[in-house]
């Protein structure tokens with residue numbers, strides 16, 4: 079017998095929906111998952127499952143295939159039309175290839191054939207949740223020539239020397255760096271950096287670009303912020 083792993087300590091509450099009409103199976107799955115600190119809601123038939131899936135947001139849905147009123151396959155299709163990404167694990171007593179294919183065609187992510195051991199279910203649930211978890215922050219910094227923007231520390235450096243920036247200057251520089259080599263218009267900047275607080279009657283963008291120039295380019299031999307007359311600005315090396 080394999081030992082049940084110690085309960086995980088969740089960073090946040092993970093909500094699961096279990097749609098299963100056999101009370102014993104539902105209780106067994108629910109109890110096991112709850113000892114792992116998952117929050118589990120159970121629907122006893124396809125219709126109830128459909129109502130819950132439509133009304134709530136879940137991190138993962140476990141669906142029995144053979145259900146009263148609405149089948150697990152139809153419910154899976156229904157969920158896919160509403161929440162494109164929620165991971166769906168299908169459970170069935172019939173393990174034929176045809177059923178698996180139907181489940182996958184309906185949008186299921188994985189498949190488990192009854193009877194199964196709880197640990198196998200737990201492993202599938204954990205794998206699906208890992209796959210759907212948002213990726214770790216992928217880009218800690220942006221770099222053009224010797225200019226570096228550290229997105230974690232919210233600090234800019236030119237040739238290793240820290241540049242003090244206000245929050246708005248930082249946003250403007252980030253936008254220019256993300257679009258390095260591409261001319262961005264004042265309208266683009268207004269929309270992306272100023273959002274709703276922008277008054278188009280002012281020359282505030284020119285003013286801020288000049289602030290940035292003084293901080294980023296003034297003491298450097300290579301200028302990075304360029305004006306493209308009549309079009310906007312571009313951040314580039316040459």
Ligand code: CA
Pocket residue numbers: 098099100142143144145
């Ligand atoms: Ca069933």
